[in-house]
Amino acid sequence: MSELSLAYIFHQHQLLVDENFQLPQVERLASDLHFNTGDQVVARDLLEDEPIPQGLQLVPIRQLLTLWDTRQFEHASRAIQLLEWRKNHKFCSHCGHRTEAHPTEYAMICPACRYHQYPRVQPCVITVITRGDDEILLAKNAKNKSNMYGLIAGFVEVGETLEEAVRRETFEEVGLKVKNVQYLASQPWPFPSNLMLAFRAEYASGEIKLQEEEISDAQFFKLDQLPEIPFKGSIAYAMIKHITEGHPVADDTREWL
Numbered sequence: 245m246s247e248l249s250l251a252y253i254f255h256q257h258q259l260l261v262d263e264n265f266q267l268p269q270v271e272r273l274a275s276d277l278h279f280n281t282g283d284q285v286v287a288r289d290l291l292e293d294e295p296i297p298q299g300l301q302l303v304p305i306r307q308l309l310t311l312w313d314t315r316q317f318e319h320a321s322r323a324i325q326l327l328e329w330r331k332n333h334k335f336c337s338h339c340g341h342r343t344e345a346h347p348t349e350y351a352m353i354c355p356a357c358r359y360h361q362y363p364r365v366q367p368c369v370i371t372v373i374t375r376g377d378d379e380i381l382l383a384k385n386a387k388n389k390s391n392m393y394g395l396i397a398g399f400v401e402v403g404e405t406l407e408e409a410v411r412r413e414t415f416e417e418v419g420l421k422v423k424n425v426q427y428l429a430s431q432p433w434p435f436p437s438n439l440m441l442a443f444r445a446e447y448a449s450g451e452i453k454l455q456e457e458e459i460s461d462a463q464f465f466k467l468d469q470l471p472e473i474p475f476k477g478s479i480a481y482a483m484i485k486h487i488t489e490g491h492p493v494a495d496d497t498r499e500w501l
């Protein structure tokens with residue numbers, strides 16, 4: 245008889261949960277990704293043409309951010325990233341042979357040349373920029389049709405320090421120079437596999453000049469007159485609250501898993 249496991253079952257960027265937003269129990273399959281070994285938790289994609297089981301629903305992962313605690317969300321985030329990584333590494337990037345999953349590690353191994361492929365995260369810097377004691381720079385993403393204003397963010401380039409990435413992204417996106425770049429905290433972000441590294445920096449010089457394909461508007465806002473900001477649970481929200489209300493960005497009270 246098969247044993248039952250809690251399962252993260254994804255369909256694109258949605259997760260299958262019950263009416264209380266908890267994970268279902270399922271029979272394990274040989275193709276499951278074993279996850280969090282201590283608790284017998286598995287992860288898989290909803291099979292092609294598989295109907296949604298009675299009593300379960302597909303919920304966007306972003307929505308779970310607001311319903312779950314950080315630890316639960318980070319587990320789901322880890323599960324989807326590992327599944328995506330496995331799907332995208334079916335072949336050896338060195339010789340092109342079909343790969344096999346390592347029996348105990350998160351690695352895809354090539355049986356022909358023994359090349360090992362491991363999951364990688366993309367470091368991405370996100371910066372909250374202040375001017376004086378009472379102003380914060382917020383920017384509207386050109387691709388986002390809502391009225392939400394967020395923070396300056398972008399990928400770290402090869403050979404660049406995190407601080408250089410902060411200065412470069414700020415200059416490219418809004419034409420400003422910043423100083424006193426300081427690290428705040430980090431958050432894994434599964435869209436698709438980023439590690440968001442949060443910094444704060446102070447305005448140094450320059451006039452706002454938008455990189456129009458990325459940013460449709462950017463302004464320094466008074467702390468008591470902010471526009472719509474990113475949703476609670478995102479690191480951008482925590483960073484803005486850190487400036488406006490002095491809340492810590494990282495929750496250091498969390499228990500280690």
Ligand SMILES: [Zn+2]
Pocket residue numbers: 336337338339340341354355356357358359
């Ligand atoms: Zn190979």
